[in-house]
Structures are given as C-alpha cells and as structure tokens.
Amino acid sequence: MRLxxxxxxxxxxxxxxxxxxxxxxxxxxxxxxxxDDLFEMRDRVExxxxxxxxxxxxxxxxxxxxxxxxxxxxxxxxxxxDNMRQVGVKILCYNFMxxxxxxxxxxxxxxxxxxxxxxxxxxxxxxxxxxxxPAQNETSTTQATCTQTPLTATxxxxxxxxxxxxxxxxxxxxxxxxxxxxxxxxxxxxxxLQELLGRARIMNSVENFERLVQLVPSPSNAICFCQxxxxxxxxxxxxxxxxLGPHIQYVHFRDVRGTRxxxxxxxxDNGPTDMAAAMRAYRDIGFTGPMRPDHVPQLYGEDDGEPxxxxxxxxxxxxxxxxxxxxxxxxxxxx
Numbered sequence: 001m002r003l004x005x006x007x008x009x010x011x012x013x014x015x016x017x018x019x020x021x022x023x024x025x026x027x028x029x030x031x032x033x034x035x036d037d038l039f040e041m042r043d044r045v046e047x048x049x050x051x052x053x054x055x056x057x058x059x060x061x062x063x064x065x066x067x068x069x070x071x072x073x074x075x076x077x078x079x080x081x082d083n084m085r086q087v088g089v090k091i092l093c094y095n096f097m098x099x100x101x102x103x104x105x106x107x108x109x110x111x112x113x114x115x116x117x118x119x120x121x122x123x124x125x126x127x128x129x130x131x132x133x134p135a136q137n138e139t140s141t142t143q144a145t146c147t148q149t150p151l152t153a154t155x156x157x158x159x160x161x162x163x164x165x166x167x168x169x170x171x172x173x174x175x176x177x178x179x180x181x182x183x184x185x186x187x188x189x190x191x192x193l194q195e196l197l198g199r200a201r202i203m204n205s206v207e208n209f210e211r212l213v214q215l216v217p218s219p220s221n222a223i224c225f226c227q228x229x230x231x232x233x234x235x236x237x238x239x240x241x242x243x244l245g246p247h248i249q250y251v252h253f254r255d256v257r258g259t260r261x262x263x264x265x266x267x268x269d270n271g272p273t274d275m276a277a278a279m280r281a282y283r284d285i286g287f288t289g290p291m292r293p294d295h296v297p298q299l300y301g302e303d304d305g306e307p308x309x310x311x312x313x314x315x316x317x318x319x320x321x322x323x324x325x326x327x328x329x330x331x332x333x334x335x
Contacts, residue, residue: 224250
C-alpha cells in the first residue's frame with residue numbers, strides 16, 4: 001500500500017508537509033488537455049520526492065453521463081489517457097453522478113474538541129441548495145457543497161438510462177485506457193442514494209459495483225473504494241473489501257456515522273468502522289495501490305479553508321494511516 005494525498009491547495013508548503021509525513025503518492029486534479037501542464041504537475045511533485053500517481057476530479061464527462069455527448073468528450077478523455085501514458089500516471093478516478101459531485105447539507109457540525117465536519121441530511125437538501133455559499137469568515141448552520149447544475153426536463157435521467165450511458169462510456173474508453181496503461185477507478189455516489197435532485201443514481205450498492213466490473217471485464221475497469229460512502233450504504237467494510245477484492249485499485253480512507261440519507265463525517269479514528277480490520281482486509285486482498293485520506297475535519301485555525309480538504313486534519317490522518325499500515329504489515333509477516 002502507498003500513502004497518497006490530494007492537496008488543497010497544492011502549495012509548496014503542503015507538498016513539503018506531505019513529504020515530511022511519509023506520503024509517497026500525490027493525486028492531481030484534471031489539468032485540462034495540455035500535456036505540458038500535466039508534465040509540469042508531475043515534475044513539481046517529483047521535486048518534493050513524491051510521485052504523481054492519480055488524476056481525479058473535474059473531468060469532461062458530464063454529457064457522457066447524460067447520453068448527449070457529440071464525440072467531443074470521448075475525444076478529450078482519449079487525449080487525457082494518452083497524456084497520462086506519456087507522463088506515467090496510472091490511475092484515473094471518476095464518478096457517474098449526473099449533474100452533481102459529492103453533496104453535503106452542513107459544513108460546520110461540531111466533532112471532537114470542536115472540530116468542524118461535514119454532514120448530509122436528505123430532508124435539508126432543497127433548503128441548503130437555496131442558500132448562497134457564505135462569504136469568507138462567515139459561517140452557516142445549513143449549507144450545501146456540490147457542483148449542482150440547473151435541472152431541466154432533458155436532464156432528468158433514469159437508472160436505466162444511466163446504465164446504458166455507463167456501458168457506452170466503458171465500451172468506448174476501456175480499450176483506450178488499456179492501450180495507455182491507465183486504470184479507470186469508479187467512485188461511488190456520495191451520498192449513495194437511489195435518486196437526488198430528480199436524477200437517478202446507480203453507483204450506490206455493492207451489487208451495482210459488481211455489475212460495473214462485469215459490463216466490460218478488464219483490469220482497466222476497476223473500483224475506487226471510498227470507505228465512507230460504502231459505510232453509508234450500511235456495508236460491513238472489511239467483508240466488502242474482501243468481496244470486491246482485486247477490483248479495488250484505489251482507496252479513499254474515511255468514515256461516517258449514520259445512514260445514507262442522514263450522516264456526519266468523523267475523524268478517521270472515531271467513526272463506527274473498525275479501521276484496523278479494514279486495513280487488514282486490504283492486505284488480505286493484496287492491495288498495493290494508492291490510498292488517500294478523504295474529507296478530513298477542519299481543525300483550530302482553519303475556518304477559512306475548504307470544508308473537508310484542509311491540511312491539519314490531513315496531517316493527523318497521515319500518521320494514523322501510517323500506523324495502521326505498519327501494524328498490519330507486521331501482523332502479515334507473523335501470520
């Protein structure tokens with residue numbers, strides 16, 4: 001297993017801190033179509049003694065999800081794969097949430113010591129989306145974070161249509177990913193509901209992830225195992241890791257407390273999931289890929305940061321995860 005991270009922002013300070021904490025792999029956001037920009041990102045990360053391992057987020061696939069791509073997005077994705085091949089980046093993390101990304105209705109729920117964590121309550125979605133994001137240094141008791149696009153009649157999409165669009169997406173792009181040596185890792189819907197804001201969701205159960213990898217069987221058609229989202233589904237996390245086994249090629253290490261329609265994020269060490277048992281399960285399936293902390297609490301002095309993506313909570317998570325990695329590695333040696 002390799003300790004990975006996304007950095008918000010990817011500043012020299014944050015790159016230095018990550019390297020000092022033992023991070024080996026860095027996750028970069030989609031840089032657009034420019035090969036030079038991806039090379040620049042890779043070289044900058046490598047200058048701090050780490051490697052650029054994954055591209056994740058802000059991908060040009062929204063029309064593909066809705067089944068209305070005219071070929072432009074497929075071309076952009078193929079270009080991205082080729083760029084990744086040339087730069088040596090092996091993993092692309094994507095999701096199939098049409099019209100949104102991850103959604104929370106509160107950004108300031110208090111956890112241990114007054115740290116702020118994010119939360120989702122389905123009953124608050126419409127109210128939260130009707131509010132404007134607070135200005136800097138202001139707070140809000142109810143707030144949503146997502147990339148929601150305006151809903152029109154043509155945007156209302158069924159589960160059946162999403163499955164058709166996903167199969168088309170995979171049949172068109174998995175061969176190109178194979179040629180480039182890139183692994184596509186599907187992130188679950190967050191929250192993992194049947195429907196949100198008039199749009200169906202399909203990556204919301206273990207069975208549907210098994211269906212995903214069977215649509216186009218290939219080592220390049222794989223899973224991003226986001227522990228917090230699978231926990232919100234009500235899964236036994238260690239058992240689910242073993243069930244999905246070698247299809248897991250990338251991990252978001254986090255936890256939540258609650259159900260899929262009403263939950264809060266937790267610190268990595270105080271949620272309901274046995275995180276040590278989860279780490280043992282990754283070892284049992286032979287997982288050797290990048291694993292990053294996700295959606296960390298905002299700690300003291302970080303009120304102006306992006307909820308879920310501030311640095312102090314990430315530093316805590318690095319140490320906790322490295323401890324679990326080392327402990328389970330020792331256990332594996334003595335089995």
